[in-house]
Amino acid sequence: MVERRKPIPVEEAIERVMKFAKKGEVEKMPLAKAYGRHLGEAVLATHDVPPFNKSPYDGFAIRAQDSREANLQNPVEFHVVEEIGAGTVAKRDLGPFEAIRIMTGAQMPVGGDAVVMLELTKEFEKNGEKYISIKRSFQEGDNISFQGEDAAKGTTLVEKGTKITPGVTALLATFGYAEVAVAKKPNVGVYSTGTELLDVSQKLEPGKIRNSNGPMICAQIERSGGVPLYFGSLVDDFDQCYQAVKEALEKVDVLITTGGVSVGDYDYLPAIYEKLGAEVLFNKVAMRPGSVTTVAQLDGKLLFGLSGNPSACYVGFELFVHPILKTFLGSEKPHKEIVHATLMADFPKPNPFTRFVRTRITQKEGRFVVEPSGLDKSNVVSSLAFANGLMKLPGGTRGFASGDQVDVILLEDYHGVY
Amino acid sequence: MVERRKPIPVEEAIERVMKFAKKGEVEKMPLAKAYGRHLGEAVLATHDVPPFNKSPYDGFAIRAQDSREANLQNPVEFHVVEEIGAGTVAKRDLGPFEAIRIMTGAQMPVGGDAVVMLELTKEFEKNGEKYISIKRSFQEGDNISFQGEDAAKGTTLVEKGTKITPGVTALLATFGYAEVAVAKKPNVGVYSTGTELLDVSQKLEPGKIRNSNGPMICAQIERSGGVPLYFGSLVDDFDQCYQAVKEALEKVDVLITTGGVSVGDYDYLPAIYEKLGAEVLFNKVAMRPGSVTTVAQLDGKLLFGLSGNPSACYVGFELFVHPILKTFLGSEKPHKEIVHATLMADFPKPNPFTRFVRTRITQKEGRFVVEPSGLDKSNVVSSLAFANGLMKLPGGTRGFASGDQVDVILLEDYHGVY
Incomplete structure (x- = not known):
C-alpha cells in the first residue's frame, strides 16, 4: 500500500x-594532538602579552632623552655597558649615555626606554671600551613591545567551541595550555x-x-x-x-x-x-x-x-x-555557511520543492560564482567529487537564469574555526 | 659585525x-582511512555508471508503447507478472500489457522501456491476479537511468593529486577501490x-x-x-x-x-x-x-x-x-588560493616592502571583504587565532584606503580538493 x-x-x-x-x-588532550579539535573551554590570556617590555629588534637599548641632540652632523656617543641575549635579563640599570646591547625578544633593561636598531649604529672602541654612535634622535617607547600591549592578563582570547587552528595553537602554547580541554x-x-x-x-x-x-x-x-x-x-x-x-x-x-x-x-x-x-x-x-x-x-x-x-x-x-x-562539538555556528553567488547557467525547470544542487563555487574578481554540474546527468558522477557547494533553489519559482543571485551552502569552511 | x-x-x-x-x-591505504589524503593515482570509471539500465523510482516497468492510449477517461490495465527488488533481476521478459513491479535502483527487465511511479498507479486484483491501471501515457526511456549515462567505463573521473573529499570517497567506493593509492x-x-x-x-x-x-x-x-x-x-x-x-x-x-x-x-x-x-x-x-x-x-x-x-x-x-x-603530495595547485577582496580599513602607512597582514576575510552579498586586525598592535594575539587570510599589500605604494581592492591569500581551502 x-x-x-x-x-x-x-x-x-x-x-x-x-x-x-x-x-x-569535554576531554583533555596534549597540545600536540589538539589541532583540528574544538575547544572545550575558552582560551584565556594567563599573563600579559608580552609579559614584559621587550625589544622587537636586534640593537641597543638607550634612554631616548640622551639621543635628543643627535643628527647627521652631530652623532651622539653611547658607552656599551652590557649585552643581553633573548632569555637573559640585564644585571644593571641603564644610566645616562649608556647603551645595552639587546637581542630580538629580550627584556628591556631598567632605565631603557627606546631601542636603536643595529643597522642605525656605528660601533667603535675607545680606551678599550665598546661604544656606539647614532645620527638621529629617538622618542620614548620607540621600538619597544610593551608589556600587555598584545593582550592583558585574564582576557578571553578564543571562545569555547572554536576549532583549533594553527593560530589558536600558538595562543594555547603562549599561555601554557600543555593540556587542552577539547570537545569529545x-x-x-x-x-x-x-x-x-x-x-x-x-x-x-x-x-x-x-x-x-x-x-x-x-x-x-x-x-x-x-x-x-x-x-x-x-x-x-x-x-x-x-x-x-x-x-x-x-x-x-x-x-x-x-x-x-x-x-x-x-x-x-x-x-x-x-x-x-x-x-x-x-x-x-x-x-x-x-x-x-x-x-x-x-x-x-x-x-x-x-x-x-x-x-x-x-x-x-x-x-x-x-x-x-x-x-x-560545542560550535556556536553549527550550520554550514550560506554565501551569495552569481549563477552561471540557466535552470528553466520549475519545481514545487526546494532543490539542492551540487555545485562548484569559485571566486572571480572578488565575487562568488557558481557553476552547477549536478543537474547535468552526464556529469553526475564526477560532480560529486568536485562539488564544494550545495546551491539552494527555493521551490515554487519559475526557474532560474544565468546571472541570478542564488544561495550556496559551502561544504568546506574557509574560516577554519567552525 | x-x-x-x-x-x-x-x-x-x-x-x-x-x-x-x-x-x-605513493602508498596503499584502505578506503576507510583515505579521507583527507591526496590521491596517488587517478580515479577511473572501472565500469559504466549505472552498470545497467535501472529504475530511479519505486514503480512498475512497462513497455511505453502499451500506455499510448492511456488518459484520465481511459485508464489502461497491465498484468503484474513479477516483482523485482533492488539487487535481484527479473526472471522473465516483459510482454505486451505486462508490468513488473520494480524497486528503486533495480535493473530494468528485458523488454521494459519505461517506469511508472508507484503513486501514478492504481493496484487491484482480477481473477486472483495482480493488476495496475494507469491514466497517462509514457515515452520510451521515461524514468530510466541508462547504463553509462553517468560515466562511461575508462573515463578519468578524478586526477592524481586531488584531495580525497567525501565525494571522491563515494567515487572510489563505486569503482571498487577498496585499497587506495595515496601520496605519502x-x-x-x-x-x-x-x-x-x-x-x-x-x-x-x-x-x-x-x-x-x-x-x-x-x-x-x-x-x-x-x-x-x-x-x-x-x-x-x-x-x-x-x-x-x-x-x-x-x-x-x-x-x-x-x-x-x-x-x-x-x-x-x-x-x-x-x-x-x-x-x-x-x-x-x-x-x-x-x-x-x-x-x-x-x-x-x-x-x-x-x-x-x-x-x-x-x-x-x-x-x-x-x-x-x-x-x-602531488597537488596540481600547491600554492594557497589568492582571492580579490574589498578592504574595509585604511592603511595609510607606505612601505617599501610587500606586506602580508593577517586578516579575517568574510563574504557580504556575494563579495569578499577583508577586515585586517594584524596591523592593530592591540589585537595581535587573538588576530592570529582568527586569521583566515593573509592580505598581500604590494610594496612601493602610498598606502591603501578603505574600499580598495586587495589580494588575500586564503589560509583554508573552500574547494576541499587542493
Whole structure:
C-alpha cells in the first residue's frame, strides 16, 4: 500500500531535528594532538602579552632623552655597558649615555626606554671600551613591545567551541595550555541498507551496485568532526535490520542508516522506528533530492534515515546531521555557511520543492560564482567529487537564469574555526 | 659585525624554493582511512555508471508503447507478472500489457522501456491476479537511468593529486577501490631555537617566553598535509645546534627551524648552513614580516630558516613551506588560493616592502571583504587565532584606503580538493 506522507518545509525539518541537538562532553588532550579539535573551554590570556617590555629588534637599548641632540652632523656617543641575549635579563640599570646591547625578544633593561636598531649604529672602541654612535634622535617607547600591549592578563582570547587552528595553537602554547580541554568527538554509527549493495571489494554482479553511501557518509562524518563507526550493510530482512539498529543505537551518539526509507515494499525503516518506539520527527521533506529523508528520536538519541540515493544521502547528511555533530562539538555556528553567488547557467525547470544542487563555487574578481554540474546527468558522477557547494533553489519559482543571485551552502569552511 | 643582505622580491624567493619541489612516493591505504589524503593515482570509471539500465523510482516497468492510449477517461490495465527488488533481476521478459513491479535502483527487465511511479498507479486484483491501471501515457526511456549515462567505463573521473573529499570517497567506493593509492605524507622536522624559549608546560620566568612557534608550525604542517616531527627547542650554542640540525636532516623530508636567522650575535643558522655545506637560496626577502626568512638546500633537501617572530614564522611557512608540502603530495595547485577582496580599513602607512597582514576575510552579498586586525598592535594575539587570510599589500605604494581592492591569500581551502 502506498503511504501518503505530508512533506514539511526544509527549515521546519531542520528546526525539529535541532530541538534534539546537545553538547557533548569535554576531554583533555596534549597540545600536540589538539589541532583540528574544538575547544572545550575558552582560551584565556594567563599573563600579559608580552609579559614584559621587550625589544622587537636586534640593537641597543638607550634612554631616548640622551639621543635628543643627535643628527647627521652631530652623532651622539653611547658607552656599551652590557649585552643581553633573548632569555637573559640585564644585571644593571641603564644610566645616562649608556647603551645595552639587546637581542630580538629580550627584556628591556631598567632605565631603557627606546631601542636603536643595529643597522642605525656605528660601533667603535675607545680606551678599550665598546661604544656606539647614532645620527638621529629617538622618542620614548620607540621600538619597544610593551608589556600587555598584545593582550592583558585574564582576557578571553578564543571562545569555547572554536576549532583549533594553527593560530589558536600558538595562543594555547603562549599561555601554557600543555593540556587542552577539547570537545569529545561524537560517535556516529552507520548502517547501509539494501540487498542490491555489494561491498567495495566485491565484483559487480547483475542488478547490484557497490555500496558508496557507507564510505561517503563516513568521510562526511569525519569532515564534520565526528568518529564514524561503520557497521556494514544490512540485507532487506526486517528482523535482522531491527535487531541491528537496536543494538547499534546503544553504542553511538547518533545513528545513520542509508536507504530503506522510501515507500517501497523493502523499505523497513519506518516499521523499525515504530517497533523501537521511536518518535518520527518527519518522514517527508519538501526538497529534492532527499524528500524521503526521515528522522526519528528515541530517548533523545537521533536516528537519521537518509535516502539510499547518493545525492539525497549526501544532502540529507549536510542539512540535518552536520549541525547536530557541530553542536555536539560545542560550535556556536553549527550550520554550514550560506554565501551569495552569481549563477552561471540557466535552470528553466520549475519545481514545487526546494532543490539542492551540487555545485562548484569559485571566486572571480572578488565575487562568488557558481557553476552547477549536478543537474547535468552526464556529469553526475564526477560532480560529486568536485562539488564544494550545495546551491539552494527555493521551490515554487519559475526557474532560474544565468546571472541570478542564488544561495550556496559551502561544504568546506574557509574560516577554519567552525 | 653587521652583515649587509640583499633582499629579493617575494615571487623570486618562492621561485627559488620551488626549483627544489619534488613529488613524494605513493602508498596503499584502505578506503576507510583515505579521507583527507591526496590521491596517488587517478580515479577511473572501472565500469559504466549505472552498470545497467535501472529504475530511479519505486514503480512498475512497462513497455511505453502499451500506455499510448492511456488518459484520465481511459485508464489502461497491465498484468503484474513479477516483482523485482533492488539487487535481484527479473526472471522473465516483459510482454505486451505486462508490468513488473520494480524497486528503486533495480535493473530494468528485458523488454521494459519505461517506469511508472508507484503513486501514478492504481493496484487491484482480477481473477486472483495482480493488476495496475494507469491514466497517462509514457515515452520510451521515461524514468530510466541508462547504463553509462553517468560515466562511461575508462573515463578519468578524478586526477592524481586531488584531495580525497567525501565525494571522491563515494567515487572510489563505486569503482571498487577498496585499497587506495595515496601520496605519502612528507615528514617535516621542526626545531625551535632561542635560549629565551620555555616549554609550553613551564612557568614563565623573567626575560623568557613560552615557545609558541613550535606547536604553531606543527599545526600548520598538519593543515598542509604533512607529518610534524617536533624535535624540541635548541639553546643558543653553535655546536649543539649544528649537531642537532645535521642529525635531524637525515630523518626528514623537509627541515624547519624557527629563529636564529637574524643578524644578531646568537643567530647561528647562517653559520650552520655554511658548515653543513648547504647552498643558501636566499637570506633576505623584500617582505614584512619575515624579511630574514632564509632557505637553504643540501643535496636537494630543503632547510627552512623561519624567523623567530611568530607572525613572520607563520607567513614564512605559508609562502615557502606549504607549496613544497603540497607538491610532495602531488597537488596540481600547491600554492594557497589568492582571492580579490574589498578592504574595509585604511592603511595609510607606505612601505617599501610587500606586506602580508593577517586578516579575517568574510563574504557580504556575494563579495569578499577583508577586515585586517594584524596591523592593530592591540589585537595581535587573538588576530592570529582568527586569521583566515593573509592580505598581500604590494610594496612601493602610498598606502591603501578603505574600499580598495586587495589580494588575500586564503589560509583554508573552500574547494576541499587542493
